[in-house]
Amino acid sequence: MRKIVIVPRREFRVPVEAERISPDVFAPLAIEEIGKIEVWEGNRKTALSDLFEVSGDDVPAKPEETLISLSGDFSKVKRVGENMTRGRIAAEGDLGMHAGNGMSGGEIEIEGRAGDWLGREMRGGKITVLGEAGDYVGAGYRGESCGMRGGEILIEGSAGDYLGEHLCGGTITVLGNAGDFPGIANRGGVITIGGNAHLPGAEMASGTITIKGRAKVLPSYQYLETVEIDGLSLKKFFGDLVDNGKGELYAASVEDGGA
Amino acid sequence: MIIKGGFVCDPKNGILGEEMDICIECGKIVEKSVGGDVIDARGMLVLPGGVDAHAHIAGAKVNSGRIMRPEDGRRGIEPRTKLLRPSTGYTVPNCYAMGYRYARLGYTTAFEAATPILESRHTHEELEEIPIVDKGALTLFGNNWEVLECVRDGDLEKLAAFVAWGLRASRGYGVKVVNPGGGEAWGFGGNVKGIDDPVPNFGVTPREIIRYLMRANEILGLPHSVHLHTNNLGKPGNYETTLETLKAVEDITASRDRQVLHVTHMQFSAYGGTGWRDFESKAPEIAEYFNHHDQFTMDMGQLIFGSATTMTADAPLEYGNARLLHAKWSNHDIELEESSGVVPLVYGRKMPINAIQWAIGLELALLTKNPWQVIMTTDHPNGGPFVNYPEVVTLLMSRVKREEELKSLHELASKRSSLPSIEREMDWNDIAIVTRAAPARILGLSEKGHLGVGADGDVTIFDINPADVDPSKDHRKVKEALAKARYTIKAGEVVVRDGDITAVPQGRTYWVDASVPEDQAEKVRADLVEKFAKYYSIQMSNYMVQDAYVTHPRVVKAGVI
Numbered sequence: 001m002r003k004i005v006i007v008p009r010r011e012f013r014v015p016v017e018a019e020r021i022s023p024d025v026f027a028p029l030a031i032e033e034i035g036k037i038e039v040w041e042g043n044r045k046t047a048l049s050d051l052f053e054v055s056g057d058d059v060p061a062k063p064e065e066t067l068i069s070l071s072g073d074f075s076k077v078k079r080v081g082e083n084m085t086r087g088r089i090a091a092e093g094d095l096g097m098h099a100g101n102g103m104s105g106g107e108i109e110i111e112g113r114a115g116d117w118l119g120r121e122m123r124g125g126k127i128t129v130l131g132e133a134g135d136y137v138g139a140g141y142r143g144e145s146c147g148m149r150g151g152e153i154l155i156e157g158s159a160g161d162y163l164g165e166h167l168c169g170g171t172i173t174v175l176g177n178a179g180d181f182p183g184i185a186n187r188g189g190v191i192t193i194g195g196n197a198h199l200p201g202a203e204m205a206s207g208t209i210t211i212k213g214r215a216k217v218l219p220s221y222q223y224l225e226t227v228e229i230d231g232l233s234l235k236k237f238f239g240d241l242v243d244n245g246k247g248e249l250y251a252a253s254v255e256d257g258g259a
Numbered sequence: 260m261i262i263k264g265g266f267v268c269d270p271k272n273g274i275l276g277e278e279m280d281i282c283i284e285c286g287k288i289v290e291k292s293v294g295g296d297v298i299d300a301r302g303m304l305v306l307p308g309g310v311d312a313h314a315h316i317a318g319a320k321v322n323s324g325r326i327m328r329p330e331d332g333r334r335g336i337e338p339r340t341k342l343l344r345p346s347t348g349y350t351v352p353n354c355y356a357m358g359y360r361y362a363r364l365g366y367t368t369a370f371e372a373a374t375p376i377l378e379s380r381h382t383h384e385e386l387e388e389i390p391i392v393d394k395g396a397l398t399l400f401g402n403n404w405e406v407l408e409c410v411r412d413g414d415l416e417k418l419a420a421f422v423a424w425g426l427r428a429s430r431g432y433g434v435k436v437v438n439p440g441g442g443e444a445w446g447f448g449g450n451v452k453g454i455d456d457p458v459p460n461f462g463v464t465p466r467e468i469i470r471y472l473m474r475a476n477e478i479l480g481l482p483h484s485v486h487l488h489t490n491n492l493g494k495p496g497n498y499e500t501t502l503e504t505l506k507a508v509e510d511i512t513a514s515r516d517r518q519v520l521h522v523t524h525m526q527f528s529a530y531g532g533t534g535w536r537d538f539e540s541k542a543p544e545i546a547e548y549f550n551h552h553d554q555f556t557m558d559m560g561q562l563i564f565g566s567a568t569t570m571t572a573d574a575p576l577e578y579g580n581a582r583l584l585h586a587k588w589s590n591h592d593i594e595l596e597e598s599s600g601v602v603p604l605v606y607g608r609k610m611p612i613n614a615i616q617w618a619i620g621l622e623l624a625l626l627t628k629n630p631w632q633v634i635m636t637t638d639h640p641n642g643g644p645f646v647n648y649p650e651v652v653t654l655l656m657s658r659v660k661r662e663e664e665l666k667s668l669h670e671l672a673s674k675r676s677s678l679p680s681i682e683r684e685m686d687w688n689d690i691a692i693v694t695r696a697a698p699a700r701i702l703g704l705s706e707k708g709h710l711g712v713g714a715d716g717d718v719t720i721f722d723i724n725p726a727d728v729d730p731s732k733d734h735r736k737v738k739e740a741l742a743k744a745r746y747t748i749k750a751g752e753v754v755v756r757d758g759d760i761t762a763v764p765q766g767r768t769y770w771v772d773a774s775v776p777e778d779q780a781e782k783v784r785a786d787l788v789e790k791f792a793k794y795y796s797i798q799m800s801n802y803m804v805q806d807a808y809v810t811h812p813r814v815v816k817a818g819v820i
Contacts, residue, residue, distance in 0.1 A: 143330035 001088075002027075002061035004034065005069045007053045012076040014042035015096065016051060019079035021070075023087025023106060027063040031056060063087045064106075070095065075115065081108050084125070097134070100127050103151070116160065117141070122170070124151040135160035135179070138172050138189075148172070148189060164191050167207060183209040186247055204240045204247035215251040260284070260751055261292040262718060265300030266725050268691040269307060271700070271709035275688045276725060281305060283716035286750035290712055296753070302724040303745060306691050308367030308717025309648075310708050312698035313486075313523050313558050314639040316357050317371045317385035317396065319378040320570040323589045323601045324351040324640070328568060331603070343760055350568040350603070350640040354388035358763075360646050362391045362755050365719030365744040367766075368699075368707050369645075371396040372486070372523065372638075373437060373572050375596045376403075376802070377795075379429035383808040386768055391754050393707075393715075393813070395769035397486050398431030399572055400472055402442035404595040404794075405786055407461040410471045419475040420779035423818060424787075426481075430770040430804040430812070433483035433702070434476050437572040437597070438490055439468040445598045450575040454490055454504055465490050466507050477514040479773045481817050482703025484513065484556075486521045493576050495532040498541035501525075502548055505555060513554065521701055524560025524638035526620040538612055540619045540676035546626035553629065556701050558636040561620035561651050562613065563643025564606050570641065574598035595794055606643070614672035621654055621661065622676055625683045630692040634701060649741035652694070655685040656730040656737065684731050703815075704769070716751035719744050767813040774818030 004026055017040040026034050035049030048054060056069075064086040074080065075094035082101040089108045091099075097115035100108050104123040109130075116134035119127045120141055133155045139162055140147035146168040158176030165181075167189030174182075177195035186207040193200075196213040201221070212232060221239035227250070228234075234250040262281040267274055282292035315321055325332065325348065334349035335356065346356035361369055369389075374382040374396045386394050400406050400422060409418035422434060440451040440458035447459055454466040473485045489504055491497040501522065513519040522528065531541040549555060569580060574590055577600025581588030589601040606613040620642070627633040635652070639645040653660050658681075665673055673679045685693070699708025706715045723740040730737045743758025754762045791799045806812070 141330065141333070143328055143332075145330075 001065050001067050002057040002059065003067045003069060004031070004054065004056035005071055006048075007055075008072045008074070008077075009051060009053055011073065012041065012051070014076070016041050016077045017079055018048070018077050019082035019101070020048075021068060021077075021080045021089070022082060022084040023063040023066040023068060023089065024084055026068060027066045027087065028060045030060065031058045075113070078115070081106070084108075094131070100125070103127075113157075114155070119148060119151070119153050121146070122148050122151045122153075126152045127154070129153075129155045129157065132157035132176070133159045133174075136162045136165060138163070138167060138170065139165035146187070158195065163193075164189055167191070177213065183207070200251075201240055201245075201247055201249045203243050204245045204249070205243060206246050208248045208250075210234065210250040212252050214253045214255060216255040217249065217251060221249055260295045260298070260716075260748070262298045262300050262305060262720065262748075265303050265305030265720060267305045267710065268687050269696075269710040270688050270692045271696045272711045274710070281710055281718060283718070283748065283751040286716045286752075288710055288712055288714045288716055298720070298746060298753075300720050300746075302726075304687065304721040304723050304725055305710075306365070306719045306721070307695045307699075307708050307710050307714070308719055308747065308749065309361070309365050309694050310698040310702070310704065311361070311366055311369040311636065311639075311645060312634055312702050313372045313636045314369055314645055315372055315570050315641070316369055316394075316639070317354070317389065318374050318382035320373075320572075320591070320599050320601055321351060321385065322381070323591070324568045324570055324603070325353070327587050327589055327601060328603055331566065331568065334566075342763060349646075350566055350644050352644075354385050355390060358390035358392055358766075359760055362747050362749070362760060363743060363758055364646070364648055364741065365721065365747050365755075366392060366648075367715075367717035367719075367747065367749045368393045368704070370394060370432065370702065373397060373399050373435050374429060374431065375399045375572070375593045375599075376425050376429040376431075377593055377596055377797075379431065379804045380808055383430060383768070383804055387808070387810060389766070390763045391749055391760075391766055393766040393769065395432035395702075396429070397433045397435035397483070398425055398429040399435050399437060399597050400425060401436035401439035401468060402572075402597050404443075404790065405783070406468065406472065407440075407443065407458060407463055408786070410463045410467050411461055415471060415474055415478070416776075416779050417782050418471055419478045419819070420775040420783045422472070422475050423479055423773035423775045424780065424783050426771050426773060428803045430768070430809050432769050432771050432815075433481060433486055434472055435486045435488075436469060436472055437488040438492060438576070439465040439472075441465070441490060441575055442572055442598045445574045445578075446592060451490055453500055454507060466504075469504065470508060470511065473508055473511050473520060477511065477519070479775070479818055480514045481771055481773060482515070482517075482815055483701070484518050484521050486523055488523055488571070488573060489528045492527045492573055493530075493579070495530050495534050495538045497528055497530050498544055501528040501545060505548060505552065509552070509554075515703065517703055518556040518632075518701060519554045520556075522555065522557045524636065524641065525557040525623050525633075526560035526562060526616060526642065527638070529619050529623060535612060538615060538675070540615055540622060542619045542622035543626055543677050546623055549627045549632050550629070553632065556632050556634070556697070557623065557627075558634045558638075558698075559620045559624050559651070560636055560638040560642050561624075561654075562606055562617045563637055563647040563650065564608050564613070564617065565643065566603070566605055567643050568601065568603045568640045570599070570601045572597045572599045574600040576600070577602050580604065594796060595790060608668050611669045611671040614669040615675050617668065618665075618672045618676035618678040622678055622681065624655055624693065625681045625685075626677070630685070630689045631697045631700065633693065634698045635693045648694070649738045652690055652741055653730070653734040653738045655693070656690065657732075657734040658682060658684055659731055660734040687725055687730075716748060718746070718748040720746040720748075765811055767811045768809050769813045769815060770809065771815045771817050774816075776819060
């Protein structure tokens with residue numbers, strides 16, 4: 001595997017738009033050419049090597065055999081891995097907003113925290129976050145009727161609000177808690193939350209949301225029965241009835257006002 | 260300036276593909292050039308600048324579309340350059356993009372199809388920001404209380420005076436009528452079901468509204484005829500309403516050398532069937548009627564597959580769309596004048612209804628024998644965005660292309676329309692008519708749509724040699740060439756070269772100033788004083804479009820005196 005390492009030269013005070021940090025873009029280029037790739041720092045257009053130290057294997061390889069290693073603080077670096085189709089990106093620390101936008105294949109691993117809009121509108125591939133993730137994981141951007149359509153997102157920590165908004169496919173798994181309105185307007189995706197969640201599945205048309213901890217369930221959900229899944233006793237609900245939805249919602253325990 | 264040796268199509272002046280020179284001085288076509296640029300157009304197609312007679316490009320409902328569709332704004336982003344401001348959007352582009360994109364397609368004139376008087380200031384504010392093209396706006400009258408009262412009272416002279424006042428108040432160019440009576444009924448959650456269904460509280464029928472407005476239009480001798488969006492538009496079986504409407508006005512004659520009625524986006528009004536299950540094309544019936552009635556014209560309202568944003572003063576229609584498609588919906592009440600709605604949607608190749616709709620637009624254009632009677636539009640952005648005009652032209656010119664497309668569509672497009680059997684392929688003169696000469700004639704723009712001496716110096720040059728290229732077989736080449744004009748010349752200035760904008764002049768805004776007898780004008784004023792005192796949410800002084808809103812006017816005079 002060809003490994004390319006990128007290290008910020010300094011701390012960024014304004015966001016850096018770096019949608020071209022992607023195995024598809026880097027793979028056919030030598031290190032020097034990669035350094036010339038255009039990025040924006042705030043409203044200023046600049047070259048990748050002005051902001052980052054780029055090093056690693058110099059010989060071009062196929063995108064699927066390319067690993068981009070992000071070393072240092074990337075929390076202000078946005079759109080990394082946008083529309084990537086193959087290969088790997090590994091962030092040793094935090095990664096900024098919109099990582100993995102619209103990606104259709106390949107893998108992104110984030111050891112630290114992921115910013116908002118992680119994997120928005122992604123179609124395939126896998127994103128793993130060892131830390132926490134921000135709001136709108138796997139969501140559709142403003143106005144879109146579909147967010148994530150395929151692929152997999154795993155968050156080992158907790159996720160923010162509006163997890164998987166307008167999900168049209170794919171799976172999102174959060175081992176920790178989720179914030180407000182996870183799975184809002186779900187249209188066929190699968191969300192599993194290891195911890196607690198608040199008001200899941202509002203406007204859900206179809207799909208499945210499972211909460212292994214406590215959930216505040218909307219009054220527009222109908223309680224059906226208690227079922228055993230993987231050794232866990234879960235209350236099964238049906239909704240969102242406000243929208244004639246046919247989604248399935250499971251919760252281990254329910255805050256008052258629910259069932 | 261002289262454009263040398265191009266293959267010129269100027270059907271209005273009987274020039275049907277001749278190699279000749281075109282000269283422009285001081286923004287006008289002239290006999291002889293006195294100097295300036297020389298453009299070598301040998302082996303290229305030279306046409307008058309394109310004229311779009313019906314598009315929704317400015318005003319409150321376009322802006323509602325933008326507000327509702329941030330996702331549309333993300334499509335079609337082009338960053339600013341030293342010359343250009345940034346562009347955004349596909350179905351509802353920002354104002355700058357409208358002008359740039361029209362110019363790149365070789366269009367130099369575009370008319371906004373519907374503005375209520377109350378919202379005309381907004382319309383003009385946006386028109387002012389659309390660069391390059393000349394423009395104008397048609398004013399909505401079909402559900403206005405003053406109109407309905409004049410019809411109820413049988414006072415044709417007063418109605419004509421109100422139309423003249425409304426055009427001045429809105430700085431409008433012509434009389435637009437949308438689902439007459441239906442917009443008013445929508446204020447009470449209803450609609451009119453046919454041309455003889457009375458409007459609640461007024462007791463007048465759509466038939467009477469249309470007839471009165473057409474007669475008022477002809478009394479005033481306006482450059483454009485009434486521009487009608489029929490009742491029951493968008494509903495299965497509505498071709499009967501359309502034909503009934505046309506038959507109801509056969510006795511009215513035009514006061515000028517033009518059509519007496521323009522029926523707009525006919526594709527949406529040519530449906531058969533009793534419901535969506537047996538939905539079918541009735542375009543052949545409509546075309547047949549037009550083939551025997553040359554006093555009427557229409558535009559296609561061609562459907563384009565993909566994203567569209569429907570926007571219309573036909574608010575009950577939009578309510579139906581929103582419920583049917585479970586889509587985003589904006590609904591708007593325009594006080595004493597209209598109602599309106601906006602619904603984004605996607606037309607799918609495999610959706611039976613959409614595939615048949617697509618075929619209907621093409622049938623209308625190809626089965627109507629006289630190209631002067633049916634002009635090309637997509638009812639932007641209702642049928643699809645205007646940037647797809649090259650696609651429509653290739654469909655009209657190539658049966659091969661139509662057959663290729665039909666293969667990718669739901670089979671009902673072939674079974675429920677006559678399109679597969681239509682052999683006709685338009686030639687470059689037909690295209691020059693349906694995209695230039697006819698829209699100009701229909702709008703009554705005597706200096707547009709042709710290249711005769713005295714016409715505006717608006718010329719398009721496409722990098723396509725009609726001697727070498729067979730549009731039927733080489734439709735891909737044609738589409739590519741039409742999408743990026745080699746040159747677009749606006750009022751004698753090169754605004755596009757090789758598909759890139761080279762200059763951004765400000766176009767003019769057409770509006771009609773029609774005179775009426777003072778006693779009739781006084782009667783209208785008295786009514787309006789009462790209406791503003793009692794009903795309007797604003798005062799009349801804040802209502803009229805002032806000259807400051809129209810900085811480059813082109814005032815066309817009309818009227819009784």
